[in-house]
Amino acid sequence: MKKLAILGATGLVGQRFIQLLSGHPFFEISALAASDNSSGKKYGEAVQWHLETPPPDKISEMVVRDCRPDFEADYVLSALPSDVAGPIEAELAAAGYVVFSNASSHRLDQDVPAVVPEVNLDHLNLIHSQKTPGKIVTNPNCSTTGLVMALKPIMDKFGLEAIEVVTMQAISGAGYPGVSSLDILDNIIPYIKNEEEKIQREAKKILGERKPDRIEPASFSLEAQCNRVPVVDGHLLSVFVRTEEKVTVKEVIKAFEDFAPLKSHKLPTAPDRPVIHWPDLEAPQPRLHRNSGGGMSVSIGRLTQISEKQIRFVALVHNTIRGAAGCALLNAESYDLLVG
Numbered sequence: 001m002k003k004l005a006i007l008g009a010t011g012l013v014g015q016r017f018i019q020l021l022s023g024h025p026f027f028e029i030s031a032l033a034a035s036d037n038s039s040g041k042k043y044g045e046a047v048q049w050h051l052e053t054p055p056p057d058k059i060s061e062m063v064v065r066d067c068r069p070d071f072e073a074d075y076v077l078s079a080l081p082s083d084v085a086g087p088i089e090a091e092l093a094a095a096g097y098v099v100f101s102n103a104s105s106h107r108l109d110q111d112v113p114a115v116v117p118e119v120n121l122d123h124l125n126l127i128h129s130q131k132t133p134g135k136i137v138t139n140p141n142c143s144t145t146g147l148v149m150a151l152k153p154i155m156d157k158f159g160l161e162a163i164e165v166v167t168m169q170a171i172s173g174a175g176y177p178g179v180s181s182l183d184i185l186d187n188i189i190p191y192i193k194n195e196e197e198k199i200q201r202e203a204k205k206i207l208g209e210r211k212p213d214r215i216e217p218a219s220f221s222l223e224a225q226c227n228r229v230p231v232v233d234g235h236l237l238s239v240f241v242r243t244e245e246k247v248t249v250k251e252v253i254k255a256f257e258d259f260a261p262l263k264s265h266k267l268p269t270a271p272d273r274p275v276i277h278w279p280d281l282e283a284p285q286p287r288l289h290r291n292s293g294g295g296m297s298v299s300i301g302r303l304t305q306i307s308e309k310q311i312r313f314v315a316l317v318h319n320t321i322r323g324a325a326g327c328a329l330l331n332a333e334s335y336d337l338l339v340g
């Protein structure tokens with residue numbers, strides 16, 4: 001078993017890491033770290049647990065520690081807030097750890113890959129450009145993850161010219177305690193700080209081309225508008241796509257169905273069907289479909305032809321699983337089995 005340290009272990013993404021690692025076939029948790037508020041306490045006392053199933057007793061009894069780089073761990077999973085993650089993750093990489101991060105701090109660094117394994121596994125090798133003894137691998141922002149998984153099968157078959165996306169993002173995307181109930185109940189907030197820029201830049205990097213020491217961003221245009229909505233988990237995206245080649249709805253459904261790029265690798269956290277098309281006119285919905293594929297599949301619905309090179313659809317992504325902890329864990333599995 002390889003040992004994993006979790007940073008930000010008491011937060012919403014940290015809790016998902018603990019849930020997803022329960023019974024993992026080749027990873028075990030060796031350290032839990034968080035802020036000074038939690039450090040020194042037993043995990044069960046420090047955490048405000050939000051998931052349906054309780055943490056394992058063994059985890060609840062572990063003592064939370066600080067983030068200094070003296071863990072006994074093969075890999076580090078980071079769920080730190082972006083305003084503190086940058087220097088801590090750099091220090092860990094300098095000390096020799098391989099860090100898999102959810103934070104945005106290093107995502108757009110030239111030598112740091114932002115990876116969704118089904119979409120751009122080849123970008124993982126960019127870590128060899130990093131000069132530190134350890135390495136940093138990131139996963140994108142939660143909405144971007146859902147968007148690029150839906151776009152990749154379309155891009156491979158028909159090319160992409162222009163994308164417009166409107167997001168409806170769950171409150172858990174803001175962490176805990178996140179958005180105050182008085183702000184979000186009976187309401188929609190048509191702004192999420194930095195989110196639109198993140199989607200635009202990260203999606204083009206992930207769907208871009210790997211050069212020896214950098215990623216050449218994809219050339220399609222991308223406009224994003226982001227909203228916070230009163231849903232607990234699951235971001236819904238309305239996506240409008242203009243392709244380079246002619247496209248039909250039937251061909252796009254086939255492209256989604258055939259999309260299984262990790263099938264031969266048998267990674268434990270990889271879903272059998274990364275992108276699932278739901279023909280029901282009222283699908284997908286956060287409450288009904290966010291846990292598809294154990295929360296790791298992106299659900300597509302309302303696929304509609306606009307013109308011979310234009311389609312639209314909605315995509316649903318579980319933000320704390322596929323959009324965060326699950327994607328970072330899949331990156332760690334990909335690294336461990338294929339690169340490490």
Ligand SMILES: NC(=O)c1ccc[n+]([C@@H]2O[C@H](COP(=O)([O-])OP(=O)(O)OC[C@H]3O[C@@H](n4cnc5c(N)ncnc54)[C@H](OP(=O)(O)O)[C@@H]3O)[C@@H](O)[C@H]2O)c1
Nearest residue numbers: 008010011012013034035038079082102103173175176324
């Ligand atoms: N939530 C999502 O859907 C989502 C999706 C994609 C990416 N992300 C990214 O994932 C990261 C974690 O998000 P989250 O939603 O889990 O946030 P969160 O619920 O606010 O949790 C933050 C965690 O970081 C710890 N922390 C805060 N300040 C710290 C410090 N100075 N030193 C060490 N630890 C510190 C907290 O510990 P204490 O409990 O001790 O304060 C807590 O464990 C963020 O970078 C976020 O942008 C989140």
